[in-house]
Amino acid sequence: MKQPENNVYTVSRLNGEVRQLLEGQIGKVWLNGEISNFAAPSSGHWYLTLKDTLSQIRCAMFKGRNKTVTFTPKNGQQVIVKAAISVYEPRGDYQLIIESMLPAGDGLLAQQYEALKLKLAAEGLFAANTKRPLPSKINKIGVITSASGAAIRDVLQVLKRRDPSLEIIIYPTQVQGELAAKQICQAINLANSRLEVDVLLLTRGGGSLEDLWCFNDEGLAHTIYNSALPIVSAVGHEVDITISDYVADLRAPTPSAGAELLSKDSQDKQQRLITVQQRLQQSWSHYQLNQQSKLQQFAYGLQKQDPKRRLQQFEQLFDEMQLRLDSALANKLYQAKLRQQQLQSRLERQSPTQVINLEARNVQHLSSRLKQVMKDIMARKQQQFNSQAHQLDTVSPLATLSRGYSISRDQQGHILTQAGQCQSGDIMTTQLAQGEIKSKVL
Template identity: 50%
Template sequence: MPAASNPNIFTVSRLNSEVRLLLENEMGIVWLVGEISNFSAPVSGHWYFTLKDARAQVKCAMFKGNNRRVSFKPQSGQQVLVKARLSLYEPRGDYQLIIESMQPEGDGRLQQQFEELKMRLAGEGLFAQTNKRPLPEHPSRVGVITSQTGAALFDILDVLKRRDPSLPVVIYPTMVQGEGAAIRIAQAIGTANERNECDVLIVGRGGGSLEDLWCFNEEIVARTIAASQIPIISAVGHEIDVTIADFVADMRAPTPSAAAELVSRDNSHKTQNVQVRVNRLFNATKLYFQQQKQAMTHLVHRLERQHPSYQLERQSQQLDDLERRLQRAMQQFILRRQDALERKQNLIEQASPAGVINLQTHQLSRAEQKLIEAMKRQLLVSKHQVALAAEKLDTVSPLATLKRGYSITQLDSGEVITEQKRVKTGDVLITRLAQGKVTSVVQ
């Protein structure tokens, strides 16, 4: 049966597409802690890197629409907490994470724990407005749970002294920072409930970092506040600081001083009552908006998976990948061409006439030198032979005979006279001696 007509036989493209949909639809959003490695930021503005731990790693992509919200510059070797959705890069079949947000590990972990506990307690109804106890309009005694040396206690006492000096205050000193602080705060709340000597409790401290305020985000503190029979005002940090205790408490005050104003009586107590109700409304509205924001975020994630921008993100990542492959291919092509060019240059140099000419010039020079040497040897031999011939010729030469006193007589025609009958009167005779000659006439 042909593969195209059998729905049970997958193509590679179809398989990767199905796996991608399974990952994106089934897993949803995940939180992940890991170490960044192989970080790269191409000109497209997207980020690509790997998150790893001691035993495994996963590839990640963070598109520029999300990474522009990151407040720090990621570096290889840095520990981070990321919020991501699972996906699959279909062209290579690579399982990967699409990062939506990133934080340094320390702050990120605390923020994640904060969000998880807030959602869990909200789901249990601890933040519900129906569980809030009303504050007494005219408290007879106020309890303060905070550090006995902190600035928050002095701020509260200053406000109470200024607004209502007659209002009794009971201080339940406790740690408000560091290890064991959450247990101590819970114990102080329990002690106040056991004594039952106050109408309202202020629980809080001054401002600080997320880590400094973390004891007010612990579950034990939240559940102790929720179980308290005495109304509690949460007064932790500054206006911008928000803790789990703020959501569970019967009232949230933006600062410890504001909490003191809420429980103290003066001519503006009616305004305070209105403010209490406004704060309650604010807290209820804020919680409602947070719940709606969470639901909207879930819907946005579902919409994003169907949005054209999601497809553009995948195509943009594919484009970056193709660009890297093209660059590698071009570099390899150039290297191969350079190697081939070098080989051809070597061959040209080996076959170049200049080399042959140089060799033949050298050979010619050597042959010329050999010829000169041979001519010199031949000249010496010839000189020696001439000397020998001259010596032999000298032994038979008539000149030698003349030197011994003999002479040669010739006619003027050059004929040598050897017989008297060859001479007649009037002939001119030339007699050659060893030194010179004598001319005579026959009479």
């Protein structure tokens, strides 16, 4: 087979070009998944796997990014991540470089909010030149909100205090829940068909992202954009910014502030200044949003030449080697500990202490048996001795002497059994049971 002369890749070159292709063509994605194999080495970076029931992908989140995460990730937790697709070149594995992470519930809403905001901005719904100016003289104000909420009470109180001559028409609607967005659209269309007010105030009190979600509806955004009547959006608190705020002709930070913007008093000039400031801030926000979109496009192109990604590759390789080293050391220590336990068990089985203890118990047992045998032998010998002593006592001459008999001996100590054994004048000794008698034969 002939070797090709051109376009021969090295493995490193191939992985590098695949990484640039993935990063440049696909860019950043939102991903929903379950965390597993979470690791946080001493470098401060995070490594994890995101999975669902059918597949999984490795992820890295570097310490500059994970500091913004407000919770501690755990294995088994469902999360939403915004990440860039990349390739870990040392292994040729494709992976995600996570930029932001949210719990699954809030994260999904935030993802949908960001996606819709970018889409509507691209369609021109936020453009400053499409905003309708407020009427120079306002006699009637239409308020679209809940008839029983706190917002309507605040709005009516401010309008009564600042300009009691204003006529207020309330278009009651739900401002939370699945039907709220549709009802708000119907209220706006109703006000536009009647043309009985000079301006509309769309408002409600503060709440969570989920509570205010009806104001992030795409249909509502188009209804606000297409309204012939100018609309002031005063939804939530100052920190709450909804899609309706971006599309409306003017945004007020609170319901009370919205009522102040639409009413005049001795501070009318100051309120106009506030209105101009609000428009300026809104225009600046729209400009920032457009510039952010352009910046993201430039960032995708810059990633191909970004040395930071190469540095992150080396940092990830270092962390991977460190984790493998920690795992190998832990396994080595476990094996050594297991081997020590096995040797300890063998040593205990071969220890002379056990043999000595066993032999000591045997010696103690034999000693006890020996003492018992000796005791039995002594008892038998004592019994035999007593029996023989009794027999001896029955034939002993001492017993005969005790019955009154005596034993006579000549001077040489010979026992005299016949009278003819002694002569006149001989000295003899007679032994009695008690003592002796010496006598002379006559």
